[in-house]
Amino acid sequence: MSGMASRAVQGAAAGVAGTVAMTLVMQGLHRRLPSEERYPLPPREITERVGRSLAPTDRAGLPDASLNAHLAYGAAVGALLGLGARRPGLAIGAAYGVFVWAASYFGWVPALGVLAPATGHPARRNMLMIAAHLVWGGATAASLRVFAGAKAGMLAAGPLADAGEGEGEITGGAGLNGRAHSPRVHRDRVGVIDRTAY
Numbered sequence: 001m002s003g004m005a006s007r008a009v010q011g012a013a014a015g016v017a018g019t020v021a022m023t024l025v026m027q028g029l030h031r032r033l034p035s036e037e038r039y040p041l042p043p044r045e046i047t048e049r050v051g052r053s054l055a056p057t058d059r060a061g062l063p064d065a066s067l068n069a070h071l072a073y074g075a076a077v078g079a080l081l082g083l084g085a086r087r088p089g090l091a092i093g094a095a096y097g098v099f100v101w102a103a104s105y106f107g108w109v110p111a112l113g114v115l116a117p118a119t120g121h122p123a124r125r126n127m128l129m130i131a132a133h134l135v136w137g138g139a140t141a142a143s144l145r146v147f148a149g150a151k152a153g154m155l156a157a158g159p160l161a162d163a164g165e166g167e168g169e170i171t172g173g174a175g176l177n178g179r180a181h182s183p184r185v186h187r188d189r190v191g192v193i194d195r196t197a198y
Contacts, residue, residue, distance in 0.1 A: 015078015
C-alpha cells in the first residue's frame with residue numbers, strides 16, 4: 001500500500017475514533033437541551049432528508065442508517081486530515097473540526113437543500129454541534145499521533161527475534177553434556193537485543 005493510501009486509511013480509522021468521542025458528547029448535550037429543541041440531531045436529519053430524496057424511507061431503519069452515515073462521514077473527513085498532517089496537534093485537530101462543521105452547515109448541506117444554514121438553527125443546538133466537532137477534531141488528531149508513535153516505536157523495523165530470524169535468533173539446544181542450553185540475552189553496540197546460547 002502506498003504512503004498516501006496508508007495515511008488515508010489511518011486517517012479514516014482516527015476519524016471513526018473521533019466520531020465515537022463526538023457521539024458521546026452529542027448524547028450528553030442533547031439530553032440537556034430544552035424539550036422544544038430535543039428533536040433529532042443533524043446526522044439523523046441529514047440522513048432522513050437525503051434518504052427520502054433517493055428512495056422510500058424505512059423509518060425503522062433510520063437510527064442505524066443515521067449512525068452508519070455519521071461514522072462514514074467521520075471516516076471520510078478523518079482521511080483528509082490524515083493526508084494533510086502526519087502528527088497534528090490537538091489545536092490543529094480542534095480547528096479542523098470547527099472547519100468541518102462550518103463547511104458542512106454553511107456549505108454543502110444548505111447548498112444541496114438538505115437543511116437550512118446553521119444561522120437558521122437554534123443557538124443552543126449550534127453550540128452543541130460546535131462543541132462536538134471540537135471534540136471530534138481533538139480526538140481524531142490524538143488518534144493520529146498514537147498511530148504515528150506506534151509506527152516509530154512498537155512497529156518499527158528490527159530483528160524478528162520471536163521468529164528466529166537474523167539478529168536476535170535463539171540458538172538454544174542440547175549441549176555436549178546432553179543438557180539443554182539456556183538462552184543468554186545481551187545487547188549489542190546498537191542496542192538490539194540478541195539472544196545466544198551458553
